[in-house]
Amino acid sequence: MSRDADLDQADRDLRAALRGLREVTPPPSLAPMVMRRIAEPAATGLWGWLRRRRRLSVSPLGLLVGAACAAAVVFTVRARVERRESMIARQVAPVTARSSGAASAPKEAVVVRFVLRAEGATSVAVAGDFNDWDGAANVLAPSDGQGTFAGILRLPRGTHEYLFVIDGKEWRLDPAASETRPDGFGRVNAVLRL
């Protein structure tokens, strides 16, 4: 019984203290701010949503994530700018080549797209060990009218070396090749591994 009485008293004390938590004065600026806001012309729709003031709070972790995302964007943009005058050869889905009968047809060929941005060039070709380094065998076509040339070749799996040939006379290394190899004649070839 005494314990129940103690609990009842504790309960009453707690509730009395809770009632005390109502003794709070709202800020004097509250009512004037409300009246000023309701006197503003109502902005509805997207514009109203954009104009509505909000309190922004960000956690330190959120700031770090945001900073990391911003850094990633900057890095990506810089990488694209640095590659503006060249493109790397990209590997597309492998296809099975049909035997032509004229030459030994590989059992499996990989379709490769060669792209080079060469402003001012009238022709761009790709020459490599796959076409006996013939600078006129595989000519790329202008693709965007702004100096970018592209073309697709089917190449057998393996490692290939190649260069671009500009206007039939300038042999240019693919600036974005991830691997290069000296050709033994003072030049460096791009290496493509398929």
Add this chain to the structure above:
Amino acid sequence: MSTRAEGFPGAAPAAHAVTEPESEAALIARCLAGDGESFRPLVKAHERQAFVVALRMLGRRADAEDVVQQAFVDAYAALDQFDGGGRERAFAAWFLRIVINRCKDVLKSKKRTETSLDAVEVAGEAAVFSHVPRGPEKAHAESERRHLLARALVAVPAKYREVLILKDVEDLPYEEIRSVLRLPITTLKIRVVRARAMLRERFERLERSA
């Protein structure tokens, strides 16, 4: 400079303006007719209670101020949807529901269960436990206990905290709390009992660790 409220029959000065449903209905009708100034007495009449509820729900003065301010603006914009039906304190219940819903939106977005109460205004002399503090040491101790109680309250889950605030802080009758929260009275009573137990447990834990 005279205001419309002064000319309204039965209206009192703004600080104690609106206590009768007819007065509130008339002020609301003026607002809907385009007299925005008629909203001021409603703001003055309900700001204290709204602020207390928001402060005890959120635990931060700045958040409570933002919520209450926005709740008033929302209420003004939605006045045409309000239908008091002549019931006493209908506007108060409707407005408190807006305030509590906004508080819950803030809590969801912030997903906080404990908040800093450093900026909370400590209650005045009326906020004491069962005795009156004597001397600065006891006054400080009582102040610390009030602070712990406020922290413990914010740590109670929101659906129990709201009913505890309305019942034990604002001392509203269950019928009015039912209008605010739109829950059956039996549910409210169960939640109040559980909320008190949770609060007591959290308060005692804070006292032990203090």
